[in-house]
Amino acid sequence: MKTIITYGTFDILHAGHINLLRRARECGDRLVVGLSSDEFNQCKHKSSLLNYDNRKAVLEAIRFVDVVFPEQSWEQKADDIRRYHADVFVMGHDWLGKFDFLSELCEVKYLPRTPEISTTEIRQSLGAVVHQVKHV
Ligand code: C2G
Numbered sequence: 531m532k533t534i535i536t537y538g539t540f541d542i543l544h545a546g547h548i549n550l551l552r553r554a555r556e557c558g559d560r561l562v563v564g565l566s567s568d569e570f571n572q573c574k575h576k577s578s579l580l581n582y583d584n585r586k587a588v589l590e591a592i593r594f595v596d597v598v599f600p601e602q603s604w605e606q607k608a609d610d611i612r613r614y615h616a617d618v619f620v621m622g623h624d625w626l627g628k629f630d631f632l633s634e635l636c637e638v639k640y641l642p643r644t645p646e647i648s649t650t651e652i653r654q655s656l657g658a659v660v661h662q663v664k665h666v
Contacts, residue, residue, distance in 0.1 A: 532558030535616035535636075537601050539566045541578035542652050543588050546644035553641050554620040555594035562614045564601035565589060573604075579653065611635045 536554050540547050540563075555561040566574065568582050578585065582600070589598050597614070611619065611632065618637045621629060626640045 537564035562597040
Protein backbone atom coordinates (compact mmCIF):
# COMPACT_ATOMS: atom_id res chain seq x y z
CA MET A 531 0.00 0.00 0.00
CA LYS A 532 1.66 3.18 -1.25
CA THR A 533 0.40 6.25 0.64
CA ILE A 534 0.40 9.77 -0.83
CA ILE A 535 0.04 12.90 1.33
CA THR A 536 -0.86 16.44 0.26
CA TYR A 537 -2.12 19.69 1.85
CA GLY A 538 -4.32 22.63 0.99
CA THR A 539 -7.20 24.98 1.71
CA PHE A 540 -9.37 23.58 -1.10
CA ASP A 541 -11.90 26.42 -0.86
CA ILE A 542 -14.63 26.49 -3.55
CA LEU A 543 -13.31 23.24 -5.04
CA HIS A 544 -12.54 23.58 -8.76
CA ALA A 545 -10.95 21.65 -11.65
CA GLY A 546 -7.44 22.76 -10.59
CA HIS A 547 -7.88 21.11 -7.18
CA ILE A 548 -9.47 18.02 -8.73
CA ASN A 549 -6.58 17.61 -11.21
CA LEU A 550 -4.06 17.86 -8.38
CA LEU A 551 -5.95 15.32 -6.23
CA ARG A 552 -6.42 12.89 -9.14
CA ARG A 553 -2.74 13.03 -10.17
CA ALA A 554 -1.62 12.72 -6.54
CA ARG A 555 -3.83 9.64 -6.08
CA GLU A 556 -2.40 8.13 -9.30
CA CYS A 557 1.04 8.17 -7.61
CA GLY A 558 -0.05 5.43 -5.20
CA ASP A 559 -2.87 3.45 -3.57
CA ARG A 560 -4.14 5.84 -0.87
CA LEU A 561 -4.39 9.64 -0.68
CA VAL A 562 -4.46 11.42 2.67
CA VAL A 563 -5.11 15.18 2.67
CA GLY A 564 -4.15 17.75 5.30
CA LEU A 565 -6.96 20.32 5.09
CA SER A 566 -6.10 23.78 6.42
CA SER A 567 -8.19 24.72 9.44
CA ASP A 568 -9.89 28.13 9.45
CA GLU A 569 -7.44 29.29 12.14
CA PHE A 570 -4.41 28.06 10.16
CA ASN A 571 -5.69 29.87 7.06
CA GLN A 572 -5.28 33.09 9.00
CA CYS A 573 -1.61 32.16 9.54
CA LYS A 574 -1.44 31.74 5.76
CA HIS A 575 -3.07 35.15 5.33
CA LYS A 576 -5.97 33.47 3.61
CA SER A 577 -9.67 33.52 4.46
CA SER A 578 -11.82 30.83 2.90
CA LEU A 579 -15.41 31.37 1.79
CA LEU A 580 -16.35 27.90 3.08
CA ASN A 581 -15.48 26.93 6.66
CA TYR A 582 -13.45 23.84 7.56
CA ASP A 583 -16.44 21.51 8.05
CA ASN A 584 -17.89 22.48 4.65
CA ARG A 585 -14.55 22.08 2.85
CA LYS A 586 -14.00 18.75 4.62
CA ALA A 587 -17.43 17.41 3.59
CA VAL A 588 -16.74 18.31 -0.06
CA LEU A 589 -13.21 16.83 -0.06
CA GLU A 590 -14.34 13.56 1.57
CA ALA A 591 -16.87 13.15 -1.27
CA ILE A 592 -14.10 13.18 -3.88
CA ARG A 593 -13.33 9.60 -5.01
CA PHE A 594 -9.58 10.26 -5.18
CA VAL A 595 -9.44 11.20 -1.47
CA ASP A 596 -9.22 8.46 1.19
CA VAL A 597 -8.56 10.41 4.41
CA VAL A 598 -8.93 14.10 5.41
CA PHE A 599 -7.25 15.43 8.56
CA PRO A 600 -6.79 19.00 9.90
CA GLU A 601 -3.71 21.05 9.00
CA GLN A 602 -3.15 23.41 11.95
CA SER A 603 0.52 24.43 11.66
CA TRP A 604 3.45 24.59 9.22
CA GLU A 605 5.48 22.29 11.49
CA GLN A 606 3.18 19.22 11.57
CA LYS A 607 4.10 17.69 8.17
CA ALA A 608 6.98 15.46 9.36
CA ASP A 609 4.77 14.01 12.13
CA ASP A 610 1.91 13.51 9.63
CA ILE A 611 4.20 11.68 7.20
CA ARG A 612 5.26 9.33 10.01
CA ARG A 613 1.70 8.91 11.34
CA TYR A 614 0.21 8.01 7.94
CA HIS A 615 3.34 6.14 6.76
CA ALA A 616 3.36 8.38 3.68
CA ASP A 617 5.63 7.31 0.82
CA VAL A 618 5.18 10.40 -1.37
CA PHE A 619 4.55 14.04 -0.45
CA VAL A 620 2.82 15.94 -3.30
CA MET A 621 2.16 19.66 -3.79
CA GLY A 622 1.40 21.93 -6.73
CA HIS A 623 4.30 23.63 -8.51
CA ASP A 624 3.57 26.96 -6.80
CA TRP A 625 5.29 25.41 -3.75
CA LEU A 626 8.39 24.27 -5.68
CA GLY A 627 11.36 23.67 -3.34
CA LYS A 628 9.47 24.78 -0.21
CA PHE A 629 9.17 21.24 1.18
CA ASP A 630 12.38 19.62 -0.10
CA PHE A 631 13.47 19.16 3.53
CA LEU A 632 10.82 16.43 3.82
CA SER A 633 12.78 14.27 1.35
CA GLU A 634 14.58 12.78 4.38
CA LEU A 635 11.26 11.08 5.23
CA CYS A 636 9.65 10.35 1.85
CA GLU A 637 9.67 11.18 -1.87
CA VAL A 638 8.75 14.84 -2.54
CA LYS A 639 6.92 15.69 -5.80
CA TYR A 640 5.73 19.01 -7.22
CA LEU A 641 3.04 18.68 -9.91
CA PRO A 642 2.26 21.36 -12.52
CA ARG A 643 -0.65 23.63 -11.55
CA THR A 644 -3.77 23.71 -13.74
CA PRO A 645 -3.56 27.04 -15.56
CA GLU A 646 -6.24 29.73 -15.68
CA ILE A 647 -8.31 28.66 -12.67
CA SER A 648 -8.01 29.65 -9.03
CA THR A 649 -10.27 30.22 -6.03
CA THR A 650 -9.10 33.85 -5.99
CA GLU A 651 -10.31 34.37 -9.60
CA ILE A 652 -13.66 32.68 -8.84
CA ARG A 653 -14.12 34.93 -5.79
CA GLN A 654 -13.30 38.00 -7.87
CA SER A 655 -15.85 37.04 -10.56
CA LEU A 656 -18.45 36.37 -7.85
CA GLY A 657 -17.67 39.79 -6.35
CA ALA A 658 -18.16 41.42 -9.77
CA VAL A 659 -21.54 39.69 -10.24
CA VAL A 660 -22.71 40.77 -6.77
CA HIS A 661 -21.56 44.32 -7.53
CA GLN A 662 -23.53 44.36 -10.81
CA VAL A 663 -26.67 42.96 -9.16
CA LYS A 664 -26.44 45.57 -6.41
CA HIS A 665 -26.14 48.38 -8.95
CA VAL A 666 -28.79 47.28 -11.45
N1 C2G B 1 -3.72 23.83 -7.41
C1 C2G B 1 -3.46 23.45 -8.74
N2 C2G B 1 -3.98 24.19 -9.77
C2 C2G B 1 -4.75 25.28 -9.52
C3 C2G B 1 -5.04 25.66 -8.19
C4 C2G B 1 -4.51 24.91 -7.15
O1 C2G B 1 -2.76 22.45 -8.99
N3 C2G B 1 -5.24 25.97 -10.57
C5 C2G B 1 -3.13 23.03 -6.32
C6 C2G B 1 -2.15 23.84 -5.46
O2 C2G B 1 -0.89 23.92 -6.07
C7 C2G B 1 -2.14 23.03 -4.16
C8 C2G B 1 -3.58 22.47 -4.10
O3 C2G B 1 -4.14 22.63 -5.41
O4 C2G B 1 -1.21 21.95 -4.24
C9 C2G B 1 -4.45 23.20 -3.08
O5 C2G B 1 -4.37 24.58 -3.37
P1 C2G B 1 -4.82 25.63 -2.24
O6 C2G B 1 -6.13 25.26 -1.70
O7 C2G B 1 -4.63 26.99 -2.81
O8 C2G B 1 -3.75 25.32 -1.10
P2 C2G B 1 -2.72 26.31 -0.40
O9 C2G B 1 -3.47 27.42 0.21
O10 C2G B 1 -1.64 26.61 -1.35
O11 C2G B 1 -2.24 25.42 0.83
O12 C2G B 1 0.85 23.59 3.88
C10 C2G B 1 0.57 23.79 2.53
C11 C2G B 1 -0.67 24.62 2.35
O13 C2G B 1 -1.73 24.12 3.11
C12 C2G B 1 -1.08 24.70 0.90
